[in-house]
Amino acid sequence: MKVAVFSTKPYDRHFLDAANAGNTHHLVYFDARLSAETAPLAADAEAVCAFVNDVLDRAVLTTLADNGVRLIALRSAGFNNVDLAAASDLGLAVARVPAYSPRAVAEHTLALMLCLNRKIHRAYNRVREGNFALDGLLGFDLHGKTVGVVGTGKIGETVATILRGFDVRLLAHDPYPNPAVSALGARYVSREELFQNSDIVTLHCPLTPDTRHLVDAALLAKAKPGLMLINTSRGAVIDTRAVIRGLKDGTLGSLALDVYEEEADLFFEDLSDTVIRDDVFARLLTFPNVLITGHQAFFTREALGQIAETTLANIDAFAATGQAVHVVSSEKVVGRTAA
Numbered sequence: 001m002k003v004a005v006f007s008t009k010p011y012d013r014h015f016l017d018a019a020n021a022g023n024t025h026h027l028v029y030f031d032a033r034l035s036a037e038t039a040p041l042a043a044d045a046e047a048v049c050a051f052v053n054d055v056l057d058r059a060v061l062t063t064l065a066d067n068g069v070r071l072i073a074l075r076s077a078g079f080n081n082v083d084l085a086a087a088s089d090l091g092l093a094v095a096r097v098p099a100y101s102p103r104a105v106a107e108h109t110l111a112l113m114l115c116l117n118r119k120i121h122r123a124y125n126r127v128r129e130g131n132f133a134l135d136g137l138l139g140f141d142l143h144g145k146t147v148g149v150v151g152t153g154k155i156g157e158t159v160a161t162i163l164r165g166f167d168v169r170l171l172a173h174d175p176y177p178n179p180a181v182s183a184l185g186a187r188y189v190s191r192e193e194l195f196q197n198s199d200i201v202t203l204h205c206p207l208t209p210d211t212r213h214l215v216d217a218a219l220l221a222k223a224k225p226g227l228m229l230i231n232t233s234r235g236a237v238i239d240t241r242a243v244i245r246g247l248k249d250g251t252l253g254s255l256a257l258d259v260y261e262e263e264a265d266l267f268f269e270d271l272s273d274t275v276i277r278d279d280v281f282a283r284l285l286t287f288p289n290v291l292i293t294g295h296q297a298f299f300t301r302e303a304l305g306q307i308a309e310t311t312l313a314n315i316d317a318f319a320a321t322g323q324a325v326h327v328v329s330s331e332k333v334v335g336r337t338a339a
């Protein structure tokens with residue numbers, strides 16, 4: 001099968017080539033993101049392989065379908081960037097990688113939490129400059145604190161499991177409570193109660209109409225003063241402007257992000273020689289109590305290997321039977337999805 005693979009970096013090609021054993025499929029790699037401008041590059045391909053910041057709206061999907069594409073194989077778990085209704089109307093199958101090392105994202109979440117609390121990002125720079133003063137580096141013991149987990153699917157459950165080792169109290173919020181998370185001692189509460197009572201909140205829900213700007217000014221106003229907020233899910237789950245106001249007036253104590261609402265224009269590229277035009281993002285970079293990574297939570301050898309293998313398994317199955325293994329359908333948007 002000819003597959004047009006968008007948004008590829010050398011590391012993607014390495015793992016996809018390894019998974020495409022015996023060159024069963026003809027993978028054509030493009031650096032470019034998938035968009036209305038680049039969609040025609042997929043002419044002659046039967047499948048398109050896309051990543052998180054590729055645009056798969058109705059216009060792009062129509063161009064792809066008109067050019068003979070029949071399968072969209074996502075190299076991600078999230079599928080908020082795909083117009084599923086349009087795909088269905090156009091007869092396009094959509095597949096994804098439902099679980100690729102939830103540990104990769106969960107462990108990165110803990111890395112952000114610990115780094116932000118103990119100011120490792122600031123200490124690293126200070127020590128390199130011969131500044132061994134401790135002022136401004138004061139953290140707190142995680143032991144005995146309350147951590148709220150929003151979204152207790154595969155990643156949220158793994159985060160909760162790791163956090164048990166720190167002897168924290170766990171609160172959880174999810175429309176579909178996970179018995180394994182309750183078994184860890186977590187108490188399921190409303191969104192408001194979770195924010196009111198947590199010292200740290202970590203977000204692990206998908207981006208859906210219901211979770212867009214889930215963390216907004218109204219919710220932050222109810223949050224425990226000094227809250228630490230961690231987001232490794234999708235950028236638009238938080239209202240970034242409201243969060244900046246919270247950081248400025250001190251209601252929000254600190255923030256760590258691996259994802260950002262407008263990340264498509266920034267992340268995965270080396271922009272160190274250019275001027276960042278996004279003033280909201282630039283403002284975030286000025287806070288000493290904000291830590292940002294550029295959507296790297298998934299970025300482990302194990303996860304990339306798994307992504308490539310599941311993607312190829314989806315393509316293999318579709319080529320053989322006309323049906324991918326991990327099909328995305330709209331009813332899976334809310335509700336835990338089995339691997």
Ligand code: NAI
Pocket residue numbers: 077078098099102105150151152153154155156173174175176204205206207208210211232233234258259295296297298299333334335336337
């Ligand atoms: P999952 O499908 O196993 O779990 C998601 C959970 O969120 C489910 O239990 C679901 O019921 C819950 N949920 C849905 N609506 C909710 C709401 N309104 N409030 C609270 N919970 C809600 O998904 P998984 O694998 O745990 O991934 C979670 C998200 O993490 C993905 O959707 C993706 O956006 C993000 N992600 C980020 C990565 C990164 O590199 N930063 C990598 C992989 C995933």
